Amino acid sequence: MDYQAHKTYFETAYKTGTDVWTHKPTNKQVAKLTSKLKKGDIILELGSGRGLFAKHLAEIGFRVIGLDFESAIVRKANEAIKDWKLEGKVGFLEGDALNIPLVNENFDGACDFGLFENLYKEDWPQYVKEIHRILKPGGLYLNVSLSSKTSGFFEFHPSASSTREFEKYGVHYYFFEGGEIKNIFKTHFEVVSQEVKPTEVQRGMNKLTLIETLFKKI
Numbered sequence: 001m002d003y004q005a006h007k008t009y010f011e012t013a014y015k016t017g018t019d020v021w022t023h024k025p026t027n028k029q030v031a032k033l034t035s036k037l038k039k040g041d042i043i044l045e046l047g048s049g050r051g052l053f054a055k056h057l058a059e060i061g062f063r064v065i066g067l068d069f070e071s072a073i074v075r076k077a078n079e080a081i082k083d084w085k086l087e088g089k090v091g092f093l094e095g096d097a098l099n100i101p102l103v104n105e106n107f108d109g110a111c112d113f114g115l116f117e118n119l120y121k122e123d124w125p126q127y128v129k130e131i132h133r134i135l136k137p138g139g140l141y142l143n144v145s146l147s148s149k150t151s152g153f154f155e156f157h158p159s160a161s162s163t164r165e166f167e168k169y170g171v172h173y174y175f176f177e178g179g180e181i182k183n184i185f186k187t188h189f190e191v192v193s194q195e196v197k198p199t200e201v202q203r204g205m206n207k208l209t210l211i212e213t214l215f216k217k218i
């Protein structure tokens with residue numbers, strides 16, 4: 001599918017500071033993944049945006065690469081590494097999660113906080129294959145996505161929609177049910193844990209419910 005409108009939206013949001021989803025991550029948010037890895041392990045973050053999750057992971061002792069397809073924010077995040085005093089521990093790369101420009105089986109862990117929900121259904125299998133390809137055998141992957149239990153998102157109410165799909169400002173959103181995420185990944189991953197959580201995280205006007213699923217590569 002064509003994601004040019006998505007790129008334009010993200011570029012504009014980062015440029016104008018209207019990236020309402022960006023927030024400072026906490027240990028609690030990443031612990032599902034990090035508690036099962038060891039310090040020094042290497043993690044790929046898909047859709048790293050301003051890089052705050054990758055920064056946090058590097059600060060607590062992991063080696064991290066953040067991947068994003070919006071070139072200006074990748075440049076900005078790379079420029080910030082020196083100020084963060086994290087040179088050599090984290091780096092940002094421009095690239096598409098559907099065609100990850102990295103070699104096979106190089107990562108102990110991978111994570112996605114809010115990218116997968118933007119993909120069109122047609123691209124789900126390709127995304128699953130790519131995450132599986134870059135992980136080492138037995139590697140872990142944490143997916144944090146919008147849940148169908150979210151009460152409202154802009155003018156959209158997922159529970160009242162049969163498709164649970166919504167477009168806003170040219171960006172596509174999908175609201176998942178727990179079983180659905182498990183099914184999408186089941187050909188390449190087993191489920192370690194899954195939790196549906198109303199979150200304190202507000203994106204603009206909306207209080208979201210998120211599904212956090214931890215997978216292990218099979």
Ligand SMILES: C[S@@+](CC[C@H](N)C(=O)[O-])C[C@H]1O[C@@H](n2cnc3c(N)ncnc32)[C@H](O)[C@@H]1O
Pocket residue numbers: 003006010021022023046047048049050052053067068069070095096097098112113114115118
């Ligand atoms: C909602 S933002 C979340 C950013 C970050 N994870 C956070 O929580 O602050 C989604 C990010 O994914 C990026 N993105 C969306 N689709 C992508 C794709 N196919 N490949 C790489 N990056 C993508 C966007 O540019 C954007 O930075």
